[in-house]
Amino acid sequence: MALPPIAENLHHVKARIAQAAQRVGRDPHTITLVAVTKTHPWAYVAAALTAGQVDFGENRPEEAYAKFIENPEAVSFPVRLHLIGPIQSRKAKIAAACRPVLIHSIDRLKIARKLNQLAEEQEMIFDALLEVNVSGEPSKHGWAPESLKQELPQLLALEHLRFHGLMTIPPYDPDPEAARPYFVALRKLRDQLATEYPQHDWSQLSMGMSHDFEVAIEEGATIVRVGTAIFGPRGGY
Ligand SMILES: *Cc1c(COP(=O)(O)O)cnc(C)c1O
Numbered sequence: 001m002a003l004p005p006i007a008e009n010l011h012h013v014k015a016r017i018a019q020a021a022q023r024v025g026r027d028p029h030t031i032t033l034v035a036v037t038k039t040h041p042w043a044y045v046a047a048a049l050t051a052g053q054v055d056f057g058e059n060r061p062e063e064a065y066a067k068f069i070e071n072p073e074a075v076s077f078p079v080r081l082h083l084i085g086p087i088q089s090r091k092a093k094i095a096a097a098c099r100p101v102l103i104h105s106i107d108r109l110k111i112a113r114k115l116n117q118l119a120e121e122q123e124m125i126f127d128a129l130l131e132v133n134v135s136g137e138p139s140k141h142g143w144a145p146e147s148l149k150q151e152l153p154q155l156l157a158l159e160h161l162r163f164h165g166l167m168t169i170p171p172y173d174p175d176p177e178a179a180r181p182y183f184v185a186l187r188k189l190r191d192q193l194a195t196e197y198p199q200h201d202w203s204q205l206s207m208g209m210s211h212d213f214e215v216a217i218e219e220g221a222t223i224v225r226v227g228t229a230i231f232g233p234r235g236g237y
Contacts, residue, residue: 003043004232007051010035013213013229020214031217034082034206036227038063039234042073048230049077057104057225059085059237061095069098084167084206084225086141087111092118096126103128104167104206104225107141109151112158119160126160129167129206134185137171145189152193156200165204165222166190176212183207183219 018028034057035048045056045067056079058064068074068081080101087095087103089111095103096118106112106128119126131142143151156163166189170182186207194202208216210229217224227234 003047006044006047006230009230010048010051010053013226016214017217017224020217024218030222032223034223034225035230036084036225037231038227039236040231042067042071044231054078055080055082057082057084061087061091061098064098065094089114096122101127105131105141107131107143109154112155112161116158116160124160125162127162127164129165129204130155130163131167132186132189134168134182135171140169142168156197164201167206174211176215179212180215180219183216187220
């Protein structure tokens, strides 16, 4: 089966990132594009690598491990692997073994403690974000803002996790403008936490996907997670 035009799609997404940044007077170089390769085979990753992409995102730790760590074809590439999906406790070990450059999706105290413990055992520190459910949709992972505030002292005390900011997934709406209030809410929550806990890094906002990354950038996203717009539609999840 022929691959989609991945290099061309990447080029186009980057141009749109730059335009969105320029609209609001931001430097496009301060925005990280994470190419989301879940469900796609290695050939898709290889095409993006060849086109200069280095940051890749996967949802499921087992899939990430198989594709990027175990795979002999992957070893010769300097991939920066991001874990962006919910991590079940029994998958924490494999998530840690992925040595992710950033875990976007710490969504409860239990998994934070588990990953902290694994990091300690491996004498590592994991860089991570806290996932917030700003919409309150029951199907979404992440903290309600109020419960995050309550648990934050315990989270920030975990010495083998280093937090850098927040992540969110707004409710799906085909109109990207519908996501704007949620992006604004995440930024405001971040600003508030940064005032309350100035000794920690709150610089990163991971928000925006294929259909709404431009709105996210206008509202302060520093990391966008883009799959479909680069690799085409997915089968499966
Ligand atoms: C799948 C996924 C993405 C990418 O979604 P697209 O709409 O294909 O760009 C981004 N973030 C998370 C958490 C995902 O699960």
